[in-house]
Amino acid sequence: MPRPSQRDRILDAYTDLVVTSGPETVTLDAVAAAAGVSKGGLLYHFGSREALLDGLLERARELNDTDLAAARTAPEGVVRYYLRTSFDQPATSSPVYRATVALIKLATTEPRAAEATRRCLAGWRAALTEELGDPLAADILATVGDGIYLRAIVGDSSEGIGDALEEVIRRAGS
Template sequence: MPRPSQRDRILDAYTDLVVTSGPETVTLDAVASAAGVSKGGLLYHFGSREALLEGLLARARALNDDDLAAARSAPEGVARYYLRTSVDEPAAGSPVYRATVALIKLATTEPRAAEATRRCLAGWRAALTDELGDPFAADLVAAVGDGIYLRAIVGDSSEGLGGAIEEVLRRVGPR
């Protein structure tokens, strides 16, 4: 496995700091230190705090788009994929999970992060609606998956609900 580029290490560090400390406490010096680069090295790749934010937003959108494409081609279908990964991804601390948590935390104070989050949610809602054929059922599946994700952010495993994916789909799936 190739070593991550300096740019990727910086984005990883920024994401981790936003997730663990909250966006309001993150400084360029802290990101550089966490990434193991000089502040000059950080500024070479991201000329400002704004550029760093844009880099994180672009990465989060790309990870979401890749995840959505994987769901659309998954043999299990989009709804099962969405619910299963709502349980699996937080437990594994996957890059898409970390990026999503960072977006949610940034969305409280950063309109561009809120817009990126809405764009990601809209893509999933459309994919779920395409599969289930019912926008209301799609919103219910999304709400269950989102609830599992939000519980994971605060350390609740949602074991009971996470183990009941087939029951959720039986109740809201197409008739």
């Protein structure tokens, strides 16, 4: 596997710091140190704190779009893909999960991160609605998946729901 570019290492470091320390503690110096680059190297790729945020927002959008595309072509269907990956992604700390957690944490203080998060959530609700044909059932299942993610952020496994996914889907009207 190719080594990540310096730009990717910087975005990885920024994401990790936001996720582990919270956005209010993240400085450009801390990001540079965590990425193993000089501050000048960081500023070459991201000329400001705003540019770094822009980079993370763009990455999160790309990861979400890729995940949505995978769901739409998954043999198991969007509903099962969405709920399954709501468990799998946190368990593996996948890039899309880490980017989503970073967005959620940033959304508390950054309106653009809140808007990006809402766009991602809306994309999933639309995909679920397309498959189910019922916006309420789609919203219920989206909320279940969101709750699984939220529980994972605070260290709860949601294993009871995981053990009964088919029953959850059935009861939600799929």
